[in-house]
Each structure stands twice: as C-alpha cells, then as structure tokens.
Amino acid sequence: ELAFNPAMKSMKKLWDEKKVAIVRGVGYPNPDRSHFSSMAKWQTASPERHINTGWLGRWVDSQAEDSMLAISLGSVLPPLFAGARRSGSVLPLGGLVIPRGTLGAQCAQLAKPSRTDNSLMAAAATSMRNLFSVSTSVQPILQGPAPKSPDLPTVNGGNAGGESNLAQQLDVVSKLIAAGAPTRVWSVSLGGFDTHANEANAQATLLGVLSESVARFLGQLKSTTRGSDVTVVIY
Secondary structure, eight states: OOOOOTTOHHHHHHHHTTOOOOOOSOOOSSOOOOHHHHHHHHHHOOSSSOOSOOHHHHHHHTSOOOTTSEEEESSSOOGGGBOSSOBOEEEOTTOOOOOOHHHHHHHHHHHSOOTTOOHHHHHHHHHHHHHHHHHHHHHHHHTSOOOOOTTSOEETTEESSOOOHHHHHHHHHHHHHHTTOOOOEEEOOOOOOOOSSSHHHHHHHHHHHHHHHHHHHHHHHHTSSOGGGOOOOOO
C-alpha cells in the first residue's frame, strides 16, 4: 500500500537497484508537534533533554583536529555539527575567498599561535588558521568541473535534468570527493517543506528535486574511485 511520490522516478530506479533503504515510522517520545523541537531532537539526538551539541559535533570532538573533517554547505553551521570543544566547518557554495594584500597579511598574522594568547584569543587564531587552510585546499578544486555521470545524457556541457541549489551543493561535494578530500561527513540541505498551501504540488516539486539531485550525485560518484565509499542519509 506504499509508493514513492510520482515525482521520484530516479529514487524508484535506485530502489529497484537495491541502493535505497527506507526507515519507516521514525519519531520520538511525547512529541509536542513543534517544528523547532523536532529539528533540535533530530540534530542533537537527544529526545528527552535539551543539549547544545549535535550528534556529529560530538563525533568531531572525539577526532584529531582537522578543519576538513566535517563540512556543511551553506552559510550557517547546522546544530548537527556543533561540538562542545570544536565544530565542523561551513563552506559557502562559491568557496572561501580569503582577503589578499595588506589585510590578508594582517589576518595571517592574527592566525599565528602565541604563548601569550588567552583561551579566547587562541580560539580566534585557530578559526582564522582554519579559514586559510580550508580556502587553500578547496578553492583550486572548485574551479574545475564536477565529475560527469555515465548514466545521464550531456546537454550543453552539463548533465541534463536541470539545476537546483541542492544539485549545486552536491556538485561541490562530488568535486571534493573526487579530488580525495579528507572530509568524512558532508551536510547539504533543501528548504521549502514547511508548506501551508498548495501542498501536493509543492511537495511533488521538492521531492522531485531531491530525487533527481541525489541520483545525479550518485551517478557522478560512479566516475570516481570513491563511489562505494559513500552513504547518503536523507531526513
């Protein structure tokens, strides 16, 4: 009695290839039906009490410090990536463009560790170093094309199927995976699901974007050596 939304043809194809698993009926005890409470519980993995760290942020805390370890695409760090001592990195779609010239030199000076720094100054210097490190690692890779999927026809130099912000985010992820980035976890997002009118059409459009973008991304990974290393979790 269950089926995919008709807009999710690409996801159905992945299902037929046994590449999709669906976990049904996921919730949490005593729901208050608040969007905000629900998102907090999803991202912190703490259904009973409020905490300030995300479940992936706590994992970041347990790893050796590396600004490339966990990256979220966008402009705001998701609570998912917030740790008690460290957090994942946030990468704008266009990459991190660091200042040059005199300002760049001053920022680089600020980034240097010093024995006289207090804890807050040391944290600020570390953040600045991380910005320079991520920018240096990422910018050259982002200038290149995303991997081409062998499964999709090519039109005007790009994969057919249209563009969306989600597809652009996943393009960045596929480029960096193909380039051998040491990142272990990526976070991307698609907004617009909090619908209050015209829900059937809006839902179909969004689920279609999700379906096409994820299938395109997995197709891109087929042309790399890392395709079998990647698991995508959608919630």
